[in-house]
Amino acid sequence: MKLDVNALRYLSKDDFRVLTAVEMGMRNHEIVPSELIDRIAGLKHGGTYKVLRNLLKNKLVHHEATKYDGFRLTYLGYDFLAIKTLVNRGVFASVGRQIGVGKESDIFEVATEDGTVLAMKLHRLGRTSFRAVKSKRDYLAHRRSFNWLYLSRLAALKEFAFMKALGEHGFPVPTAVDCNRHCVIMSLVQGYPLVQVKELQNPDDVFDTILGLVIRLAEHGLIHCDFNEFNIMIGDDEEVTMIDFPQMVSVSHRNAQMFFDRDIECIYKFFKKRFHLSSEKCEEQDGSEINDDENGRPSFLSVQKSDGSLDKELAASGFTRKEQVEMDKYIHENAEEESSDDDDSTSEQDSEDGDEATVKISSLKIADQDSAGAPDHTLRGRDSNQPETSSEEVVRGTQLSE
Template sequence: MRYLTSDDFRILQAIELGSRNHELVPTQMIHSIGGMKSPSGTNKAIGDLAKLKLISRLRNAKYDGFRLSYSGFDYLALKTLLNRNSVYSVGSTIGVGKESDIYSISDSKGKQKVLKIHRLGRTSFKTVKNNRDYLQKRQTSNWMYLSRLAAEKEYEFMEILYTNGFNVPQPFDCSRHCIAMEWIKGYPMKHMKSDYANYKKLYSELMNFIIQLANAGLIHCDFNEFNILIRDEPEKYKYDFVVIDFPQCVSIEHPDAKEYFDRDVQGIRDFFMKKFKYDPQHDATMFDTSGYGDGYKYAYPNFKRDVIREKNLDVEVKASGYAKKRTGNRNDKDLEKALLGMRIKADEDEDLSEIDDEEDEEDHEEEYDYEDEEDEFEEEKDLEEENEKIIEALSAKKPLKMDKLGNYILDE
């Protein structure tokens, strides 16, 4: 990456911008958007980027075109984080999730951090095929676009939760599909040993976290041993654990809120039963309701009984369920379709790549909003017109501003 020139990055950004409206970005458009002095300079940069597999070249009957690869998307995000001094070096992979990669990084001061790179669409879920069918209807939508939306949404969740005192990693920066966050010295709860001394206290605190989050208006939707980190030195902190992975969070106003809440609770119960043979039951003789488990009145939380809204964090971050009902924003709808698959629990042996045709058609009929089809067409026309104006402005060598994602924007 250090050997790429400024021209290389200009061309990479040009292909990223052109991808908003084209599956394959024509070479002439890349040259126009990139603002290079000569076509030969553009072609040289394209060749160098293609050798590094940051872009790929495809041919069809109409024209030669290029499209951005996930590696190219990574480079653009890292370059932005580098320019902001959020990242200085990238280390080894420390984890691979179902829809993300986790890397060790450090900033210019040598502080160790974590980089989470969202990669939606990499694995097979029950809704992925439907999502891909849906995305084919809108050329501006693709998995990189959805990965960026997921990263931005998770960064929002983490910022507001950290600010409100929840034990989550501190978020530092976000660019495209990447999030730089605090390094937590610890290990996933999945690797916890059965001789862990304070497991009853941990159980109660985890159940309290679910309630506190719900009282603030949010449900995690994937609260399990994979997304809970146990600190190496818990005595130095208020809690023994830190919770991660938030892009799939929903509002307590979501139609399936109770189902997601109960599943989070059951996931913790199942883990502690399997790991510690700990299966507390409600005890009416106890009066203490400040926690859950042995010694408390209730063994585990109940959505209707225990959730009492105290904050509106779901409103502030426009969480799924609330945002869909209140705003109907196109980005919210696109992201919701992609994240729906992340909330589906399936058996490990179940093949999610094949879906029954009849069931697939029924699901697709429900998910696709035909009333929005005309609006989507108009949106595509607007984007095409905007793209053409940007090309005209760049061809005329007019200075254009860039948004935080590195895309050119037109002044109103």
């Protein structure tokens, strides 16, 4: 559903009070009865029912009247609750254009009162292909419902915690600004997704940098689990930025070696196909002290946690153990199932449509006003059919604060 924040300016305090009541009721109800919403909201003279009609009209709630009569939040309603909270905190004042669409998220430009442009990532677990997850997952077999809003909140909380910790330890990641519900606010990365880059001036150096990040993460006790061309940003000077962290796991995870090897394989496969790196180069590990496996690639078993234990530090990032287990099951079992299909399909599509979807680094001139969308919270190149938007235009966008 398209995010239209214009309606947010016209919602009353009672509207948000009822929205919050529905959210609270969904903690233990899939569909929240009207009577319960009325009790939680505490509006006088039956005002709750009038407000519910208005929220239903604006598609902020969904009415279920088949087997069980009641209401539930839509993603748009959840968006409004998160945005309203962040605006009240003074995190940003206006929302600009959408700059990215992923399988699990939507990304928008937002601007602060002083005109600083940030990125807002709204997690959307449960849409597209993930609708079939419930029927395929044994750990959901005995559950009558699966709360996608709850999982999206966990994904946002986890991403914010990992992004903040990685930034504090010197990793090239966006700056984590704030988080509420399923919404993460971060700095806007000035760059292009690696998948859209057709040529690099120094592909060997970029390859070594990216491979070094995988090893360095493991030395800190973490594995990205989705370290591919879609989640790596390349800047004007070919600097590398990592993005997308909800699926990260500890090196002590039972499938850690498989995830590590898969990340390594994705990098080798992409650089060999796109930038024609020689087999000899792909087998070299210049400056690396990590012992290689029989194929000349970094070996998970030889990686030592020599630079701290970020995995243990992040275990106390706000998750309960139950939440962590549930989130890990969803993210990683889903990733295992789709990884092989995604690798094949995206590589083939990328090769066929290279001229349309890629840019040359040598010609990049990224200014503040040049940013567009890509899978998850990435930016798209100028050839992306998206109109350019200046920082001033973002600030003049939909103003949400008085």
